[in-house]
Amino acid sequence: MPHCQPEQLALAALREPLPADDAAHLGSCAECRAEVAALQRAVDAVAVPEFAEPGPPVAPPASVWAGIAAATGVQATPGGTASDAEPAAPAVTAPAAAGGQVLPLRRSRRTVVLVAAAAITGAVVGAGAVALLQGEDSLEPLTTVALEPLDGEPASGRAEVVVRPDGSRALEVDLDAPPVEDAYYEIWLIEPGVVDMVPLGVLRPGTQTFELPAGLDLAAYPIVDVSVEPLDGDPTHSGVSVARGQIES
Amino acid sequence: MTGVLDRAARLGSVGTVNPDPVPVPHGSAEPDDAEVGRRFAAGDEQALALAYARWAGQLHGMAVRAFGPGPDAEDVTQQTFISAWTGRARYNPEQGPLPAWLVGVCRHKIADTWARRDRQRREAEAAVSEAQATPAGGTTPPVDSVVTDRMLVLDELERLGQPQRGIIELAFFADLTHAQIAERTGIPLGTVKSHIRRTLERLRTRLEVDGAALPA
Numbered sequence: 001m002p003h004c005q006p007e008q009l010a011l012a013a014l015r016e017p018l019p020a021d022d023a024a025h026l027g028s029c030a031e032c033r034a035e036v037a038a039l040q041r042a043v044d045a046v047a048v049p050e051f052a053e054p055g056p057p058v059a060p061p062a063s064v065w066a067g068i069a070a071a072t073g074v075q076a077t078p079g080g081t082a083s084d085a086e087p088a089a090p091a092v093t094a095p096a097a098a099g100g101q102v103l104p105l106r107r108s109r110r111t112v113v114l115v116a117a118a119a120i121t122g123a124v125v126g127a128g129a130v131a132l133l134q135g136e137d138s139l140e141p142l143t144t145v146a147l148e149p150l151d152g153e154p155a156s157g158r159a160e161v162v163v164r165p166d167g168s169r170a171l172e173v174d175l176d177a178p179p180v181e182d183a184y185y186e187i188w189l190i191e192p193g194v195v196d197m198v199p200l201g202v203l204r205p206g207t208q209t210f211e212l213p214a215g216l217d218l219a220a221y222p223i224v225d226v227s228v229e230p231l232d233g234d235p236t237h238s239g240v241s242v243a244r245g246q247i248e249s
Numbered sequence: 250m251t252g253v254l255d256r257a258a259r260l261g262s263v264g265t266v267n268p269d270p271v272p273v274p275h276g277s278a279e280p281d282d283a284e285v286g287r288r289f290a291a292g293d294e295q296a297l298a299l300a301y302a303r304w305a306g307q308l309h310g311m312a313v314r315a316f317g318p319g320p321d322a323e324d325v326t327q328q329t330f331i332s333a334w335t336g337r338a339r340y341n342p343e344q345g346p347l348p349a350w351l352v353g354v355c356r357h358k359i360a361d362t363w364a365r366r367d368r369q370r371r372e373a374e375a376a377v378s379e380a381q382a383t384p385a386g387g388t389t390p391p392v393d394s395v396v397t398d399r400m401l402v403l404d405e406l407e408r409l410g411q412p413q414r415g416i417i418e419l420a421f422f423a424d425l426t427h428a429q430i431a432e433r434t435g436i437p438l439g440t441v442k443s444h445i446r447r448t449l450e451r452l453r454t455r456l457e458v459d460g461a462a463l464p465a
């Protein structure tokens with residue numbers, strides 16, 4: 001076989017698997033391997049986990065903004081002078097949810113769950129949310145959650161936590177949303193810090209029931225989230241949420 | 250649903266290939282991200298505050314992941330915003346969303362911190378070996394060539410236009426295959442492959458010209 005195509009060698013430098021004949025040639029051709037190694041120097045230089053797509057958000061202390069304001073002379077504050085309707089500074093204000101109340105999710109602006117996270121980092125799940133787990137066994141919904149569209153997305157619905165006579169729990173979801181192409185809806189339970197999340201499954205418009213894992217503490221995962229997932233084989237949350245609700249008592 | 254899918258393409262992706270198509274009335278009470286980006290580029294101070302409110306958590310999360318919570322991470326986050334603001338002329342809203350650009354600036358600040366630490370380490374070791382009068386036969390602390398390479402690659406990435414930058418960043422930092430990149434961006438597979446090839450060649454050249462020589 002002749003040498004590999006230059007494009008294939010570039011993909012090899014990115015450590016993508018090659019077609020069998022390319023891979024076989026590469027195994028036996030020092031020239032092509034040297035080419036891959038030369039291209040790989042740049043790949044390796046930045047292949048560190050610290051550079052990966054942002055992971056869990058962390059609210060910086062207020063001193064960070066103070067330093068920025070001091071250095072730039074900017075008078076505006078992230079505290080919400082932009083809008084009378086909604087404060088814009090969840091990332092820096094520590095949500096002092098003194099009464100142990102779950103902070104209401106902010107809606108209508110961010111659809112990126114990882115950023116929205118900062119808005120509710122530190123929220124405390126209170127007694128109310130825990131209490132719903134102690135309702136009597138019945139098929140009556142323990143709680144009903146309205147799924148509100150995020151950022152004007154045409155997706156909404158509701159979710160109900162039900163307990164069956166045998167004690168098992170399920171989430172019944174009614175989703176009103178248009179079909180998506182090359183993507184699908186997925187439903188998640190997310191903890192208030194929006195770091196940990198439990199995928200419940202693929203969701204389609206209409207009514208479906210999802211089994212809740214035995215022992216899952218709903219008070220720890222009170223956010224019911226509907227995301228749009230591209231068909232990319234990546235099992236993690238895409239970051240694109242279209243509807244949300246919060247389990248409350 | 251194209252709106253959602255367009256957004257899906259931008260997210261994740263640091264780099265993005267499509268400018269935000271959604272026009273937002275100026276003066277809207279709640280400017281969308283694209284509007285914040287445009288105002289940021291135009292020097293609107295409120296946009297800096299809005300950008301901080303929306304993305305400081307994400308950037309600080311990166312900094313904390315690199316250095317743990319504390320002064321180093323806080324410094325990275327702070328320097329990211331200061332440097333982004335003072336260097337806002339380098340941000341072109343048509344070339345991608347502001348948060349993606351901020352993430353790129355944050356990577357630079359993280360790499361700067363590593364480079365500074367590497368320099369301090371070498372200076373300290375050099376001082377020690379000088380004090381011990383050790384002959385320099387192969388024990389001189391080497392310049393960490395990866396540290397240098399990293400800065401050069403990040404610098405060269407900043408010089409790339411779109412869609413090249415978005416494509417290579419998806420490959421580097423989102424760990425997507427070329428097929429996934431094509432799917433996510435809507436750019437034809439062959440085009441993605443040739444952009445990847447040309448960008449890696451360009452990075453190789455930059456490293457060969459400006460980087461430390463590697464043993465042959």
Ligand SMILES: [Zn+2]
Nearest residue numbers: 003004029032
């Ligand atoms: Zn060959």
